[in-house]
Amino acid sequence: MNGLYTLSRKEGWRRWTDAPARVRPEPLSKQQIRRLSQDAREEYDDARADWHANFGTIRTPQLAAIHDELDQIVATNRQDPDRVRGAAVIDALPGLGKTTIANTFARDVDRAQRRRHGPVTDEGHERLPVFRVGLTSRTTLRTLNRMICEFYGHPGTERASAAQLASWAVDCVLSCDTRIGVIDDLHFIDPHRRDGIEVANHLKWLANELPVTFLFAGVGLSERRLFAEGLTGDSAVMAQTARRWTRLELPPFTVADESGRRQWHSLLKSTERQLVLGAARPGMLTDLGDYLFARTGGHIGSFITLITRGCYKAIRTSAEELTHDLLDTIRIDEASETVRAQLEAAFTAGRLTSTPRKPAA
Incomplete structure (x- = not known):
């Protein structure tokens, strides 16, 4: 959807409600991306940036x-x-x-x-x-x-x-x-x-x-x-x-109990499947579960902002994946940055973990 509109007018509301589902850009490897012409690369990167900012609502x-x-x-x-x-x-x-x-x-x-x-x-x-x-x-x-x-x-x-x-x-x-x-x-x-x-x-x-x-x-x-x-x-x-x-x-996510950890893990896996990066892999986000929770405090708005900005930088720098080091260069809302140190200390000391227990065999 191109152009600006507001949901506080019937025309904007109708445009939003009637909009078809966005088409996910075709995933390409880093090698395939490098072989694109300059114009094709710019068009592909622009489509991916638009997708990552609007890939739909995750049913948490x-x-x-x-x-x-x-x-x-x-x-x-x-x-x-x-x-x-x-x-x-x-x-x-x-x-x-x-x-x-x-x-x-x-x-x-x-x-x-x-x-x-x-x-x-x-x-x-x-x-x-x-x-x-x-x-x-x-x-x-x-x-x-x-x-x-x-x-x-x-x-x-x-x-x-x-x-x-x-x-x-x-x-x-x-x-x-x-x-x-x-x-x-x-x-x-x-x-x-x-x-x-x-x-x-x-x-x-x-x-x-x-x-x-x-x-x-x-x-x-x-x-x-x-x-x-x-x-x-x-x-x-x-x-x-x-x-x-x-x-x-509407509570935030929590990792204080097993149910909360499973919900957080499910959010990470669902988000992983939406990302279109040349070096994306299963576990790219779930392996960073503790770090991502410490960065966002379990607030989905902060989480989506971090992922969206991280994807943009991963594309712009040709890293094509989300890593601890790359996400560390991304600043998000001040509330999340304020509690980050406290949560990171809790994870480091072993008082918190975002990893759910594996089900018994």
Whole structure:
């Protein structure tokens, strides 16, 4: 897919949901790569860089578990319009894939709905089974309504009032037969600010008015007291809304027990199979299991960043494989770099290992 687009507009969302699976470049050996002409080599390397940055979502145990939970929530939200549907909220630390999980689940629902019911509603409107918006640090009641309307491409959103925008948002959702509303970055709602309380109240109103399942995602929502039951006064809406939300936690990978080590090992093997490097081999990543865990702390976002940048450098330097020395030249997010020394010390001292035990014969 060439060109820029955003998932916060229906055109971008449709482009993403309808995009065919990327074609994996043909694996070539180092000798075959060296025999390519300069133009062919540049084209091949560019295709590989694009592939490594977008080779698809790995179905980790964490992703599979939350997708199963979300499927259950959406499938059982069959209440009549006079009843409120429950919502789901993915609450996790940064870099664990909560946005990816929310988007990929919503994409699956979108595809299934249009495949079953067609691209047009019974009334002749475009069928949009999903709308998606991302909150900002200054999201207000009006901007939230405007973002929903802008997703659908509704004209005249700049000068309309908050009430008019809210009415248009309801019309868009109903006309397009929308089933899921994805609202990302929920942590930008501040329960201690008036704007935050107004947005929370509005989300409650939307849940009452719209026949959709809301899927929220955010960072540290519990710590921000968005689920607090002891709130009083204007903040009581947070506690009331939390009664309708199912909180889904997304933990990082761990190597503290055998189950965690097997999951980490499985991630490394799955990633290995996706890489297109001239000197790639089975065990290229699994042999570096301890090192990769120490570098990333088990956060899949940090892991994918390290692998993507490492592949780019391996191609650029003609190394064509990922090694300890090559990856050591790659810097990633500061959070991972900060805990690296502590984890490396634990692996060196034998207090941690990422290698699962071999099953008994």
